[in-house]
Amino acid sequence: REELGIGILLVTHDLGVALDRSDRILVMQHGRIVEEGPVRRILESTTHDYTRRLLDAAPARHAGRLVPTSGLRAVPADAAPVLRAHALSKRYHLRGARGRWREVRALDGADLVVRKGTTHAIVGESGAGKSTLASILVRFTSADSGTVHVGDREVTGLDRRQLREIRRDLQFVFQNPFTSLDPRFTVGKLVAEPLQAFGLVAGRRERTARVVELLTAVALDESHLHRLPGELSGGQRQRVAIARALALNPGILVLDEAVSALDVSVQAQILQLLVDLQAEFGLSYVFVTHDLGVVRLIADDVTVMRGGVVVETGPVEQVFHAPRHEYTRELLEAVPGADRTSPGTIRGHRANTSIAHQV
Incomplete structure (x- = not known):
């Protein structure tokens, strides 16, 4: 300009x-x-x-973590790990200019530990390796090396049948609800599909009752059963996607930029919904995002990635208040609008204010 x-x-x-x-x-x-x-x-x-x-x-308007509608949430400091990744590496070979091949390092020795009943955020700029890590955790992609454990079970080398059993406890919510739901299926069919695939309900009446129960859990009523995704708002679509992910009673949800396609008012509703569902069902979340303001609202722990490498990890309060790595400090200072949406806050490079307020 x-x-x-x-x-x-x-x-x-x-x-x-x-x-x-x-x-x-x-x-x-x-x-x-x-x-x-x-x-x-x-x-x-x-x-x-x-x-x-x-x-x-706006996330920056909130100074602390969102509280469940039902009241305060307490997570034991010694909560056991439910998902662990160790030394994950992944490289891709891409054809570049003049037909030459080049190697892209998507992950390089990445570690991750998710504690039971907590939200672990993965942050970093585009190309940091966040989505590649999330994809490997649920075995949409295979790592070149390293291991992933769900509970005490290693899932890295499982065959399709064994992996199917693990997926009952480990579900994925995609970024864009406009493309992740089949537009030909009604809401009822979309949510019921996992139940039928795993044979969890005996008949149509029981299946419908379970679908209604799941829709109620994400604050949608029975009137949505026969609607198509195209008849829903973006926020309603994402609620359906979450209900579908909850159908198998998983303990862990991996959410890849699950609110980034939504405007701030709808985003706030979905974030509150996730916090409430976690408190009610004891869910563990892996939350992939580039929005540090959202991290401040819902996450207990955070891992910062750059160029496929984990540069810093720890409790959100610790990492945001006293970042050890220069790249983490750069991310925090680059939060857009933080000094405007939060009255009285000024970014850290302009005044001696806490980083927690910046985000």
């Missing part, structure tokens, strides 16, 4: 980016512009309730 003198129209659901990079903001709801004005005016004296809800839903 500065070099070429051009104007930029930025369309985004990321409120932090909009606040950080824009001069003026237009807020839209249901196809209408409900508010517009300079960033400072929108922040300090917004006139529309929808804008206020968007600002309140």
Whole structure:
């Protein structure tokens, strides 16, 4: 913009980016512009309730972890590991310019330990190896070397039949609910499919009752049973995806950028839902994300990755308050809009404030 003198129209659901990079903001709801004005005016004296809800839903507005609707959640400090990865490595060979092959190091000796009943976030920039690690954990991809244990059982070398048994306890929620659900299937059929595949219900009546139970768990009612994914909002689709993942009563969910495609208000609802489900069912989450504000809201532990390598790992409070690695500090300082969406907070490189408030 500065070099070429051009104007930029930025369309985004990321409120932090909009606040950080824009001069003026237009807020839209249901196809209408409900508010517009300079960033400072929108922040300090917004006139529309929808804008206020968007600002309140921004992750940076929350200083601490989300609390389950049912009340406070206590996780023992010595909670046993339920998922462990050790020394995972993965390389790809890609054809480049002039037909030459080049080696891409997706993972290089990555370790991960997920404790029972906790959320372990994996963060890093694009290409850090986050999604490759998540894919190996559930055996969508095989590692070149290293091991993965679910409980006491190593899953690295299991055949398809043995892996099928493990998958009952280890489920995956994809990033985009628009593409992860078959558009030809009704909600009822999508959620019932795992139940039928594993023979967990005896008849149609029992199957329908279980599907309704699962939909209720993700705050959807029976009226959604016969709808197609195209008739649902993005947030409703992701709730269906989560209900489907819960159908087999897993202990572990791996969520790969599961809220990044949603606007901040819907994102806030899904995050609260995940926190409530964890408290109710004792679930363990592996949460892959590039959004450190979301990590601050829901995670107990965090692993920071760069170039396929784990550069830092530990409890969220420890890593965010006193990062040991320069790359972690760079990520924290780069959180978009943190100093704008959180009143009174200034980024660490401008003033001596805690990193926890920045995110």
